[in-house]
Amino acid sequence: MKGAVRDFRLHDASGSQLFSLIVNRDSLLFYFRPPAVRSGRFSLRDLERSFEEVRENNSGEWTVRITNLESARRLWAYIVAMSEFLSGDGDTTQIGYVNSNNQRCQGHRGYPGNDHLQKAYRMECLNEDCGNTYGANGSDVFQRKCPRCQGGAPGIEF
Numbered sequence: 001m002k003g004a005v006r007d008f009r010l011h012d013a014s015g016s017q018l019f020s021l022i023v024n025r026d027s028l029l030f031y032f033r034p035p036a037v038r039s040g041r042f043s044l045r046d047l048e049r050s051f052e053e054v055r056e057n058n059s060g061e062w063t064v065r066i067t068n069l070e071s072a073r074r075l076w077a078y079i080v081a082m083s084e085f086l087s088g089d090g091d092t093t094q095i096g097y098v099n100s101n102n103q104r105c106q107g108h109r110g111y112p113g114n115d116h117l118q119k120a121y122r123m124e125c126l127n128e129d130c131g132n133t134y135g136a137n138g139s140d141v142f143q144r145k146c147p148r149c150q151g152g153a154p155g156i157e158f
């Protein structure tokens with residue numbers, strides 16, 4: 001960690017620091033800071049699927065080691081994509097809401113669901129060994145079951 005270490009920070013509208021970045025000689029270590037982790041907007045599972053070295057540290061931060069430009073671009077694209085999701089109006093369609101089946105709402109991008117006047121939400125199964133992501137109508141979020149590990153209905157486009 002000695003040497004040319006620079007530190008950079010990104011904040012959300014309320015001033016919370018969401019991310020930081022440590023520049024090492026051969027790689028970058030990108031941090032999802034606790035406000036980003038707690039937001040429910042991002043997923044450790046998503047990161048583990050896309051990057052080789054992903055860790056959760058004792059401070060409740062997630063770290064992603066970036067070793068080349070391609071992975072830096074991929075990480076930034078993920079953050080931008082997830083930032084496009086919006087919470088719904090109700091309590092059970094807020095980003096980060098987790099229903100009694102351990103399914104987390106990650107918001108919608110304005111795409112219609114397949115039920116009357118519904119929007120399609122991105123859902124993430126938080127069950128260990130699953131981590132499935134799928135789409136669900138907003139009206140179903142509060143009781144949705146995972147299509148992969150709980151026998152829930154097939155996911156919809158989101």
Ligand SMILES: [Zn+2]
Nearest residue numbers: 125130146149
């Ligand atoms: Zn599942």
